[in-house]
Amino acid sequence: MSKVLYLAHTECDGTLHKSALETLTAAKALAEGLGGELAVGIIGADVAAAADSVAGCGAKIYGVSGPDFADARYASDLAAAEAVATACGAEIVVAPATSRFSRALPGLAVRLGGRVDTHLSGLAVADGQPVARRWFYRQRMEGTLTRSERPWVLTLDSGIAEPFAGAGSAEVEALTVDVSGVRTKVAGLECPSEDQQTIRPDARVLLVAGAGWTKKQADGAVHVDVAEETILNFLNATKSSLGSSKSLVDISGEGNAVISFLTHMHQVGQTGASPRHAKGLSTCCHGEEPHVVGWRFISERRAINTDAGCGWAQGKCDVLYVGDAFEIMKKVNEMLG
Amino acid sequence: MSEFHIVVCGSIVPDPLQTLAPVEAPTGWSLKNEMMLPAVLDPWAGHALYEAANLAKKHPGSRVWLVSLAPKAKLQQVMMAVSQKAPFELVVADGSASGFTDSHETARVLAETIKGIAGLETSKMLLFGGWQSASRGSGAVMQMVGEMLGVSEQFQGVDKLTVHDDGAIEVKERIEGGSYQNSLVDGAPAVFGWATGELPEPPNNPQIGMQNMQKNMPALMQAKPADLSGTTMKLASVAVPQQRRETRVVKDAPVDEMAREIVEWLKS
């Protein structure tokens, strides 16, 4: 009988992230599909609340907790994951592809003598075997794969299942893990303040700013100040997440006018991120293919561009508004109040 | 001042500007016209290489190796461009650089190749690489290489690395939501999967290129074939998703009208 271990880590407030709860739904379905047994492992400073929040899944819950496990750190996270996997004899390990587990869990495959497949976009059972789905070549093509090596470590991207709901009172088997030999100390986080926060993975809307915002406008002048104000007003009014095209990020290197709050972190596309949002609005961006591959997980797409023949018009968005983004977005902001 | 032995793992990927399509052959999945497509150094691995060269320059006595698992003919072509960017010693495992290879096999070949580097001192080793490839995008290979080499101080999504006077290394890693996590590791050995880093792409320096290739051409010629067969992973299907939408183009409409439509859509 297959033993499926679901692994999660707590957030700083002791809860489980939505993507972790989604992964539990997928792990549970996998265990059921395989006719196997589900076990749960939770890592964090204090795992009690998180364990309670998923107690309804009915699985045995292991916990590795203490101040050493409060922060994301490769060596301690891996040691904890290894302890849980060994304790429950996991054949398949399913975990959310958070930055913390994406860092730590590939190493688990080596420690356990198994294999790993990461960033799955789907997980199913066919012919009694788990079938994983993931993207290749930066979201350009999607493949389904199987393998017979075990243990098999799988990390799942968000959005592939409904979040698990089923709180209760959990009994946690606490495992002790010695991480005294770890040489890394986490110094802390640098989080943008609420005002500066422009990347919001959980936002409903993504606003993408393209290079056009920093180019000369009809009057022959560059209006970066206006561009910045317009973009920020929109973000503040809608609590949208901000993305940018590669060209807008790159031009900062050539001594051009730049949008001060944009960095490589905002870049959407082939060499940047592929964020997940329900809606995406592109402004001043030509909709070139290498950029648009980063829109793979944006459900509804609209774009504003002065060029009716731009890439967006070629079946890449739902609606293209041919017009000046400076004017349209100013009006949008006014209407949003 | 610390002295580092920096090993950069980096392979080649199709030039990101190319159109890619999967094809299935008896030997498994590959890219259509794979050997025809122009290739480049994997972008994030490239950042790792430039950071490595920069770090080595600041710490005299340091060495930089670029360990690459790639078909050597193709790699040779790419190296003519990469060699001009930064000084390094090339170590080649001649094998597939396909994104469809099992990440574990790639890691195993890289780890074995690194173990074979003469003069590499593990106590000084900083293992660099991209935090994800542009081919497989697993973000898993560097961790496994590190594990296989017994290095369990690891960092991913690194954008900045600062070496303190006492040899400790401060690391800035990307995490969710545009935030960073800062950590301090007391020194080598450690693994760093680089994101963009902080350095611009160096200019093409023909002098560096020629110095590099004098020692690196023999490495290319002598590359040993890599065995990537130790996997049961099977790709049942690979497909490019149909993504064409019916685009409605709104032209010659007043600004107010377009703005109103957008606001309604945002609120719906």
Next chain:
Amino acid sequence: MSDTTDTPEVPRAEMEADIVCVGFGPAAGGFLTTLTRGLMNEDGTPVAESAVVPGMPPQVICYERADDIGFGVSGVVTKGRALRASFPDLDLSQIPMAHEVTDEKVLYLRDPVGASRRPAVFKLADKALGRWMEDDAFELPYVPPFLQKHPGMVFSIGQLNQWVGGNLMGTGMAQIWPGSPVAEPLMDGRAVTGVRMADQGVEKNGTPGPGYMPGMDMKAALTVVADGPVGPVGQHLDRALGLPEGKHQREWAVGMKCVVDLPEGCDWQAGTVLHTIGYPEPEIFGFLYVYPGNVASLGIFVPSWFGNPVRTAYRYMQHWMQHPYLWKRLQGGTMRSGGAKSLQESGRRGAPFLCGDGFARIGEGSGSTNVLTGSGVDEAWATGVMLGESVLELMKEGKPYTRETLEATYVARRRASWVEEEAKVAEKSRDGFVSSVVKGFIGMGLTGLTNGLINMPGSPIKPQDRIPTIEEYYKGYIAEGEVLEIRAECARKGTSLHDALMDRVGWPQIPLDGTLLVSHQDALLMGGKVQAAPGYGDHVRFADPYTCEACRERVCIEACSGQAIYTNPEGGAPLFDREKCVHCGACMWNCSKSDLKDSERTNVCFRAGSGGLHSVEN
């Protein structure tokens, strides 16, 4: 221009090689293939010792501007005589996109839309040949011998370059460096002593900026100039040394092309070669080569003698593709990549000094293209082989590379070669086009069929002197006042003038389908777009901005193959966007104004630059 007062003191690096070659195309391929094969004796000792690295064989370096040795070139059909001589066992199946020529046709295309400007003879032909036409195309009953490429081969130069370059690098006897634009030759009087690379870390106008790195000097006993018709080293030498008496480079064409995945069921077999005449305008030739795997390379040539000052090759190509004969087989296909290249069509008449102290010139820039047979790749390769043989001969004899020794070896070989013999026949074949397209075609026929004994007379005119004003060209079609109105409307909307004028004279709008009929910009994004490394100066500049300010034709903008040259909203010289330039060099001759300092040239300067199309197919 550069303000040196606050220029950081960065020393210019200098290195030495024995031979430095500029540009990696078919000519350099032929040269390096021949040279590297002969550098070692059978006993493993070098035939000559390097002068710069004692004890080693001669150090041979080749610099290529593009980011990859297979980027941004062209599809080709050729008899491949020189290639086969270099590779007697050539197996075309080893080179992707290569195939034997299996079928060759010359097609006369009738105008199906009624917008083409046809001289009376063409109108007559449209009618007279009508009954034998299939899908508005008349297949010439036989291919004139001078146009025949059978037996021959079709291939992509990009793929050939990759194959040749890979083999060369594998020998370890030559290094080919991509992404390495050479700015100019290093000259000592009339002698060449090496090359200077393009500066990096400079502003758009070339002044040093942050990270300034002056281009390295690579000294060499022999500089091989193989940088093509628009290459900066060749241009520099032509300016510094002048052209031999009676020679000039006044005839050009731009090849605008794409590679297409043909629709399923298309009946063109691999190795099919089509040449078309007659449409979209009588001056515009079309070509189509079918590769293995249901792929075709196709496009048009727009020559400098085409009178339309708002010549946009891309739109003409779209009309050409939609000609019923072609469209029947192309419809449902997908564009894989697009591109463009300038062709030096003066051939032997444009031949520069082939050698001098310390340098030799090979390939298209040396006037090797045969303008009658429309063949240049094999000829270029042949000139490279001839230089390779000559250099080996001089090496073995321990002789220096001087004008005399190179004349006695390389130039002598060229003069005695089939390349020269056939180029002589071709030399005057296109003179008829000076006066009219009809005379041009008759002239080509006469020259071809009489082996050059009889030619249509005509004296070539500089391209800038033959471009009429827009009003002149559209006289009788659009009233002057209306041209003014259209011009003002386009300027106001920031839209393209050529599109508006073509629409006005009856060319149908292009029904974009997103797969084969795509916007000009999208064509340049498919299968590898344009990339320009940061830190280089602009390679397209305008010699005298005031001349541009007064210019009304602005052919450079309308003709730009990458839409990289565009109107400055503030007036003055046009603006240039390096990120869009495909390096076709057509702006250099698509200009209606002479350079004030050199009347043989136009006001557009095309210099050394990095980047360009990232496509290895076309």
